[in-house]
Amino acid sequence: MSTPSTGEGLDTSQAVDIELEQVTKRFPGQDVPAVEDFSLSIPAGEIVVFVGPSGCGKTTTMRMINRLVRPTSGRILIGGRDASDIPSDQLRRRIGYVVQQAGLLPHLTVRQNLETVPRLLKWDKARIAERSSELFELVGLPEEQFAQRFPRELSGGQQQRVGVARALAADPPVLLMDEPFGALDPITRDRLQSELVKIQRRVRKTIVFVTHDIDEAIKLGDRVVVLRERSRIAQQGPPDEILAAPADRYVRAFIGGGAAVKRLQLVRVEDLEREDYPAFTRADGYDGILRTLRERQLDCSILLDEHRRPTRWLYRDELEDRPAHPEREGQAISGVVTATTTLHDAMNEMLAAGTGVVPVVDDQGVYVGAVRLKQVLAALEETHVTPVAEQSEAAPVRTIEEITGEIDGRAVQAAIAAGEEEATGT
Numbered sequence: 345m346s347t348p349s350t351g352e353g354l355d356t357s358q359a360v361d362i363e364l365e366q367v368t369k370r371f372p373g374q375d376v377p378a379v380e381d382f383s384l385s386i387p388a389g390e391i392v393v394f395v396g397p398s399g400c401g402k403t404t405t406m407r408m409i410n411r412l413v414r415p416t417s418g419r420i421l422i423g424g425r426d427a428s429d430i431p432s433d434q435l436r437r438r439i440g441y442v443v444q445q446a447g448l449l450p451h452l453t454v455r456q457n458l459e460t461v462p463r464l465l466k467w468d469k470a471r472i473a474e475r476s477s478e479l480f481e482l483v484g485l486p487e488e489q490f491a492q493r494f495p496r497e498l499s500g501g502q503q504q505r506v507g508v509a510r511a512l513a514a515d516p517p518v519l520l521m522d523e524p525f526g527a528l529d530p531i532t533r534d535r536l537q538s539e540l541v542k543i544q545r546r547v548r549k550t551i552v553f554v555t556h557d558i559d560e561a562i563k564l565g566d567r568v569v570v571l572r573e574r575s576r577i578a579q580q581g582p583p584d585e586i587l588a589a590p591a592d593r594y595v596r597a598f599i600g601g602g603a604a605v606k607r608l609q610l611v612r613v614e615d616l617e618r619e620d621y622p623a624f625t626r627a628d629g630y631d632g633i634l635r636t637l638r639e640r641q642l643d644c645s646i647l648l649d650e651h652r653r654p655t656r657w658l659y660r661d662e663l664e665d666r667p668a669h670p671e672r673e674g675q676a677i678s679g680v681v682t683a684t685t686t687l688h689d690a691m692n693e694m695l696a697a698g699t700g701v702v703p704v705v706d707d708q709g710v711y712v713g714a715v716r717l718k719q720v721l722a723a724l725e726e727t728h729v730t731p732v733a734e735q736s737e738a739a740p741v742r743t744i745e746e747i748t749g750e751i752d753g754r755a756v757q758a759a760i761a762a763g764e765e766e767a768t769g770t
């Protein structure tokens with residue numbers, strides 16, 4: 345559904361659809377075009393991910409949308425309007441752009457970075473200040489802590505959050521993201537991916553996202569476009585369709601092993617029933633906690649702080665031993681998940697904790713329940729692991745053990761065993 349733009353530029357903050365029609369880019373002096381005859385419809389309010397190997401033309405294709413690269417031929421429509429009719433400066437102010445190293449201006453504070461585009465658009469002071477506060481909140485950075493810092497005083501992940509906030513500052517209808525999380529460590533990357541999904545639920549932009557990481561594409565994309573050289577489309581569609589039925593050998597090779605496991609990127613914690621897993625505060629007293637664990641035949645529970653945020657795992661055997669070892673108090677909880685965390689990431693947290701369980705918290709970090717490994721495995725079994733017809737000779741239907749073995753066989757088995765022990769109280 346397209347939202348017509350008004351006035352000269354893309355004045356509307358509502359998502360718009362983007363149409364690329366037979367777009368070709370031939371750089372001067374190059375025999376082979378970087379992008380050849382590329383056509384694609386991008387629906388309003390969706391995240392479309394271009395994924396493909398290095399040099400296949402992803403960035404060039406994306407940069408033609410905000411005309412950082414001019415197409416040699418073809419047409420690009422944004423919200424039904426020919427992009428070549430929109431002056432370049434307007435186009436770039438109305439299309440948010442996030443790049444790998446955040447691209448923040450080093451000599452400006454975080455606040456000044458956020459305010460750059462609203463100032464160019466000549467918003468009044470009060471509106472700029474109000475918008476900055478909204479943006480700090482949106483990307484989860486406390487304003488009073490971060491507004492006056494310079495980019496070099498932030499971690500890579502924090503810089504990237506500011507990069508996303510800055511791109512959203514003028515509430516543009518379109519966001520272009522070029523490998524924005526590529527330079528981050530895997531844990532920060534996972535977190536920011538999940539947050540982007542959360543942010544997108546609030547802002548509903550049309551997002552074009554470039555990556556060479558198929559897992560990232562599956563996790564983020566409403567639609568994934570697998571590209572080969574010269575930006576030729578090997579396959580496009582919703583991620584589950586691509587995983588279930590790769591169009592050809594190229595796409596299959598690109599997806600790599602473990603398509604069933606990758607599907608865990610498509611299911612989120614909110615899709616599961618939450619377990620009523622026991623959690624206590626210190627006010628409940630260790631004797632009371634131990635009594636409940638005995639009654640429910642459980643080996644482990646969660647200790648919450650005074651704000652009901654999970655802090656430690658409490659183990660029944662340690663509680664039994666408390667008279668002899670009062671100093672033992674379980675183990676700090678290393679990771680929690682939220683409703684939008686994928687089962688893939690939730691499973692990683694469970695395996696890291698070694699408990700086969702992970703606490704679920706709300707946006708304020710307050711405990712709302714837990715998810716167990718056996719639920720994740722049940723969800724994995726529910727996803728269609730039967731390979732498509734053309735694959736069936738080469739890849740017979742696999743057992744759950746074979747599939748989970750691709751993740752980390754021993755860790756999964758150990759975690760399942762721990763979960764079973766806990767359930768049976770052995």
Ligand SMILES: Nc1ncnc2c1ncn2[C@@H]1O[C@H](COP(=O)(O)OP(=O)(O)OP(=O)(O)O)[C@@H](O)[C@H]1O
Pocket residue numbers: 371372374378396397398399400401402403404405556
């Ligand atoms: N300004 C330029 N001048 C000449 N050739 C270019 C220019 N920019 C890109 N190319 C070429 O166009 C092709 C596509 O490049 P592009 O950066 O779009 O690929 P990509 O898929 O985004 O790669 P990567 O994942 O490595 O960033 C490459 O062969 C590249 O060398």
